[in-house]
Structures are given as C-alpha cells and as structure tokens.
Amino acid sequence: MSDQRQKRLVALTRIITSQPGVQVNLTELSRRLNVAKSTLSEDLLLVKESLETYGLGEIDSHVGASGGVTYRPSLDPAPVRTHLSEFIEELTSPDRLTPDGFLYVTDLLFSRQRMDVMGDLLAERFRSANVQYVATVETRGIPLALACARALMVDMVLLRRDNRLSEGASLSINYLSGSSRRVQSMSLARRAPVRGGRLLFVDDFMQAGGTARAAQDLLSDFGALVVGVGVLVAMREPTHKVVEEFSAIFEWERAGDGMGTVRPTEWVKKLALWEEQQ
Amino acid sequence: MSDQRQKRLVALTRIITSQPGVQVNLTELSRRLNVAKSTLSEDLLLVKESLETYGLGEIDSHVGASGGVTYRPSLDPAPVRTHLSEFIEELTSPDRLTPDGFLYVTDLLFSRQRMDVMGDLLAERFRSANVQYVATVETRGIPLALACARALMVDMVLLRRDNRLSEGASLSINYLSGSSRRVQSMSLARRAPVRGGRLLFVDDFMQAGGTARAAQDLLSDFGALVVGVGVLVAMREPTHKVVEEFSAIFEWERAGDGMGTVRPTEWVKKLALWEEQQ
Numbered sequence: 006m007s008d009q010r011q012k013r014l015v016a017l018t019r020i021i022t023s024q025p026g027v028q029v030n031l032t033e034l035s036r037r038l039n040v041a042k043s044t045l046s047e048d049l050l051l052v053k054e055s056l057e058t059y060g061l062g063e064i065d066s067h068v069g070a071s072g073g074v075t076y077r078p079s080l081d082p083a084p085v086r087t088h089l090s091e092f093i094e095e096l097t098s099p100d101r102l103t104p105d106g107f108l109y110v111t112d113l114l115f116s117r118q119r120m121d122v123m124g125d126l127l128a129e130r131f132r133s134a135n136v137q138y139v140a141t142v143e144t145r146g147i148p149l150a151l152a153c154a155r156a157l158m159v160d161m162v163l164l165r166r167d168n169r170l171s172e173g174a175s176l177s178i179n180y181l182s183g184s185s186r187r188v189q190s191m192s193l194a195r196r197a198p199v200r201g202g203r204l205l206f207v208d209d210f211m212q213a214g215g216t217a218r219a220a221q222d223l224l225s226d227f228g229a230l231v232v233g234v235g236v237l238v239a240m241r242e243p244t245h246k247v248v249e250e251f252s253a254i255f256e257w258e259r260a261g262d263g264m265g266t267v268r269p270t271e272w273v274k275k276l277a278l279w280e281e282q283q
Numbered sequence: 284m285s286d287q288r289q290k291r292l293v294a295l296t297r298i299i300t301s302q303p304g305v306q307v308n309l310t311e312l313s314r315r316l317n318v319a320k321s322t323l324s325e326d327l328l329l330v331k332e333s334l335e336t337y338g339l340g341e342i343d344s345h346v347g348a349s350g351g352v353t354y355r356p357s358l359d360p361a362p363v364r365t366h367l368s369e370f371i372e373e374l375t376s377p378d379r380l381t382p383d384g385f386l387y388v389t390d391l392l393f394s395r396q397r398m399d400v401m402g403d404l405l406a407e408r409f410r411s412a413n414v415q416y417v418a419t420v421e422t423r424g425i426p427l428a429l430a431c432a433r434a435l436m437v438d439m440v441l442l443r444r445d446n447r448l449s450e451g452a453s454l455s456i457n458y459l460s461g462s463s464r465r466v467q468s469m470s471l472a473r474r475a476p477v478r479g480g481r482l483l484f485v486d487d488f489m490q491a492g493g494t495a496r497a498a499q500d501l502l503s504d505f506g507a508l509v510v511g512v513g514v515l516v517a518m519r520e521p522t523h524k525v526v527e528e529f530s531a532i533f534e535w536e537r538a539g540d541g542m543g544t545v546r547p548t549e550w551v552k553k554l555a556l557w558e559e560q561q
Contacts, residue, residue, distance in 0.1 A: 007285060008329075010289070011288070011289060011292055011329055011333070012329065012332065012333035012336060012337075013333075014289055014292055014293055014296075015292055015293075015296045015329065015330050015333035015334065016333055016334070016336075016337040016339060018292075018293045018296040018297055018300075019296055019300050019334060019337075019339045019340070020339070022296075022297050022300065022301065023300065023339075023356070023359075024362070033361075037337075038337075051286075051289055051290065051293065052293050054290065055289070055290035055291075055293035055294055056293065056294070056297060058290060058294075059290075059294040059297075059315075059316075061294060061297045061298070061301075062297070078301070081301075083311075084302070101474075103449070103450070103451030103452075104451065105448060105451070107448065107449040107450070107451065108449075109449075109450055109451050109472055109474045111441055111443075111450060111472065111475070112438075112440070112474070112475060112476055115438065115439045115440065115441045116438050116439075117429055117432045117433055117437075117438050117439055118438065121433070143421065143422045144421045144422055144425070144441070144443075147422070147425050147426070147429075148425070148429055148439070151395055151425075151426055151429055154395045155395055155399070159395075160390075160393065160394050160395050160396065161393045161394075161395055161426070162390070162393065163389055163393045163422070165389075165422075170383060170385065171381070171385040171386075171387075172381070172385070172387055172389060173381030173382065173383070173385065173387050174381075194387055194389065196379075196387045196390070197389070197390060198390055
C-alpha cells in the first residue's frame with residue numbers, strides 16, 4: 006500500500022512539474038491516477054512540501070469547481086554555473102573570429118541547451134514584473150526569448166526586420182544600429198496581440214541599446230509597455246546606453262585586438278551563487 | 284522515515300525529469316539529497332518503475348565511475364488532442380485573412396505553448412532516426428524547430444535567408460519557392476557544426492517542398508544527411524511534392540475562396556489517440 010502511494014507520488018510529481026504555469030485539473034488527475042480526491046489532496050500537500058524543502062519550486066492551489074494546481078519552477082544554481090562558465094569559454098574561443106574580424110556566434114545563440122538556462126536566468130530576474138509577453142526582433146535572439154518566455158510561462162511576440170505583405174498592415178520604425186553602423190528597421194503587424202500588454206524585450210547583444218530603444222518606441226505605439234530589457238551580452242563600451250535600464254547576463258570588455266574579458270554580471274552571480282575564482 | 288523517503292522520491296523525480304536527455308550524476312544526486320548511494324539506487328528503481336507504469340517516460344542507467352541516469356520523456360495524448368483542436372480553430376479563423384488574401388499566422392507560429400506540443404509530436408515521429416541536429420531556415424519555423432530539438436534532446440542549426448558577412452565564409456543555394464513564386468536563397472556558414480551529422484529539417488508550411496529540397500541539397504554539401512523532413516502544415520495542393528518523404532502534423536485542403544479544411548494527418552491521429560468526431 007505504501008509502495009503504491011510512493012509510485013503515485015512519483016507520477017503526480019512528473020505530471021504536475023512537466024507543465025509549468027499550466028493549471029492541472031484535480032478531477033482529471035484523480036481519474037488518471039485512479040485515486041479519490043481526498044487522497045489526492047494529501048498527496049499534493051506532500052509534493053508541495055517536498056518541492057519547497059528541496060528548493061525545487063512551488064505549487065499554487067486553485068479552489069472552486071474547476072479546481073487545480075499550478076507548478077512554478079525555481080532556479081537550480083549548480084547547472085547554471087556550469088553553463089555560464091562553458092558559455093564564456095565557447096564565446097571567447099579565438100577560432101570564432103572570421104578573417105573580417107567578426108565573431109561567428111550563430112551556433113551558440115541557437116544552442117538550445119545553453120539558451121534554455123540563460124532564459125531561466127532572465128525569467129528569474131523579471132519574475133515579479135508581471136510580464137505578459139516576451140518580445141524580440143528576428144533572428145538571433147529568438148532562442149533566448151523563447152526560453153525566457155517558457156520560464157515565465159508566457160507567449161512570444163516577434164518583431165520583423167522588414168515589413169511583410171503577408172502580415173497585413175504593420176507599424177515600422179527606423180533607427181540607427183551601433184553594431185552595423187547603419188539604418189535598420191523593425192516592424193510589427195497591427196494584428197499582433199500585444200495591445201495594452203506588459204512586455205519584456207529580449208535580445209542577444211547590446212552595444213549602445215539602439216535596438217532595444219527602437220523596440221520600446223514601436224511597442225508603445227501599440228499601447229504596450231516594455232517593463233524590462235534583458236540581453237545575453239552587453240558590451241561595456243559605450244558605457245552610455247540609450248536605454249535607461251537593462252539587465253545583461255554577461256558584460257564583455259574588449260581589449261585592443263584580443264577577445265578581452267566576458268564576465269557574468271552582479272545579479273547573475275548572486276542568482277547562480279557564483280564565486281569569483283571560477 | 285517513510286515520510287522522509289516519500290519527500291525524497293518527489294525531489295528525485297523532479298530533479299531527473301527536469302533535465303530530459305541529460306545524464307544526471309549519481310554522486311551529485313546522493314550529495315544533494317543527503318542519502319547513501321545504495322538507498323539512492325533503490326529510490327531510482329522505484330521512480331523508474333512508476334514512470335513506466337504510468338506511461339510517463341523512461342530512465343536509462345549508466346554504470347561506471349561517472350555513473351548516472353538519463354530521463355527520456357514520452358508523449359501524453361490528452362493535452363496533445365486539446366492543442367491540436369485549438370490550433371485548427373485558431374488557424375482557420377476567418378479574421379486571420381489580410382485584405383490582400385494572406386493569412387496572418389506569425390503569432391500562432393510564435394505561440395510557445397502550441398509549438399512545444401507540436402515539437403513533441405515531430406520528435407516522437409523521428410525518435411528512432413538518431414537525429415543529431417534539428418535544422419530550419421529563418422524565421423517562422425524556429426519555435427517549432429527549437430521545441431522539436433528540445434524533445435529530441437539535441438541542438439539546432441539555423442540556415443540564414445541571406446549570406447551575412449558576420450558569419451564568415453558561407454555556402455548558399457538559390458531555389459524557386461512555391462509560396463512566394465520567386466527565387467529565394469538560403470545559406471549556411473562553413474563554420475556551422477553540422478559536418479557529417481544526421482539532421483532533421485523542420486519548417487512551418489510546405490507547398491511543393493522546394494524549401495525542404497533546397498535545405499537537403501545545401502546540407503549535403505556539408506556532408507550532412509537530412510534523415511527526415513517535418514512540417515507543421517502541408518498544403519494538399521500540389522499533391523506532387525519535390526521531396527520524397529516528409530511528415531506533416533496537419534494537412535490543409537483549400538476550397539475555393541474559403542478556408543477549406545485542416546486535419547491532423549494519420550500518424551498524428553495515432554499518436555494522439557484522436558477520434559474522428561473531434
């Protein structure tokens with residue numbers, strides 16, 4: 006009998022935690038696990054206590070006719086530290102330099118495993134900002150933005166680089182990008198479901214912040230509010246950015262011809278329990 | 284004591300299943316849960332049996348000095364059916380039509396929750412194909428490709444639409460796209476880590492299959508083998524496709540001016556235990 010309960014607890018844990026942010030219905034759970042609702046309630050209490058004790062997340066209960074439970078994961082610092090160090094090593098590997106002096110990083114930015122962890126970090130940073138959508142501009146910030154949206158349990162909004170006929174009426178904005186030193190544009194379909202929403206803007210690299218600033222301006226034309234800006238890597242130079250606030254996971258200080266130094270920022274060190282000798 | 288074990292089982296389940304495809308080290312686990320390795324082994328056996336009994340996935344054990352366990356999730360048909368029906372309803376909603384007769388779908392393709400489920404389906408379809416990377420061409424197939432890569436526990440490779448100076452030397456291919464009735468191109472940096480790999484190509488929509496065919500050709504120049512093609516929606520017309528084999532989640536049959544009919548394909552119905560009246 007006890008063995009039966011133990012097996013049920015394993016299944017219950019997996020079912021609930023595999024759908025973060027989703028309300029899992031109690032009636033369906035009791036049918037699926039073939040157990041009375043009263044027993045299920047006791048089981049849920051134990052799962053909740055255990056997850057909290059081990060720092061593995063929280064379970065919220067919703068009462069009423071459509072009663073259910075929702076799992077909210079929490080950040081696990083140990084694997085985060087490993088991913089942070091490995092990412093720095095990969096990013097600053099000299100063989101990433103192209104003959105023209107660019108850095109080939111597309112593979113890193115599309116490394117799902119790395120970006121999932123980085124998305125968890127940004128989500129943790131903006132957990133209390135009541136974010137309804139994560140927005141990014143195509144293309145290389147998409148995996149990070151999706152990972153962050155997953156961790157915040159919200160959907161994503163994509164700003165396009167060009168104005169596409171297939172999206173119907175769109176609003177566009179032109180701006181000066183520091184990285185390419187030329188006029189760039191971004192646009193968003195009028196139909197995009199962001200009106201009046203609270204958005205987190207996410208991108209891969211930030212130099213002066215022109216892209217983030219343009220996104221804020223464009224989205225405000227939709228009545229949407231950018232409540233935060235999160236980037237993977239912020240260049241230390243220029244130190245004056247055109248956005249007022251942003252949270253970078255890494256800061257990159259270039260040094261002459263060399264790769265310079267990439268370091269996690271202070272809030273990341275705190276979340277990951279990072280010690281300087283690492 | 285029994286209560287202690289129950290709590291530990293909950294934590295153990297969450298830790299292992301939260302990192303699908305990742306080998307979780309036994310020494311670290313025993314330290315983290317503060318339990319002897321022999322006890323941990325008994326716990327793991329119970330977690331394994333329970334997940335199998337309830338159809339929630341499998342656990343593989345690796346022996347040796349760096350011994351550990353790896354979790355492989357399995358598909359849960361009930362939520363899949365809900366997502367399938369809701370997606371069809373959203374996709375065929377008449378207010379998606381732009382005045383120019385295009386269908387605005389970017390928001391759907393970037394709905395993280397929907398695409399996660401669709402990615403699980405494609406992953407299940409190609410589970411035994413020994414896929415090492417999931418490839419897509421920018422932009423709208425990226426969320427589906429990332430979700431599929433997550434479910435297959437592999438990384439993603441991005442084919443670019445244009446040849447970018449910042450990516451260093453690249454190979455490009457031009458091809459005729461059915462959907463836009465014009466010459467398109469795609470390119471991939473020589474540095475992309477796909478040489479000799481087995482790839483699954485994933486995209487959002489397929490008409491005649493020109494894009495998938497071009498991706499196969501381009502990737503074969505890297506010595507990479509496209510072992511499968513998976514798309515979200517395949518148009519019924521033209522019935523002759525230029526790729527030999529592909530797996531679509533939905534088939535869309537247009538009817539005159541109307542939206543026509545969107546249906547899950549046969550393999551999807553089987554996986555999702557879909558009954559026709561739905």
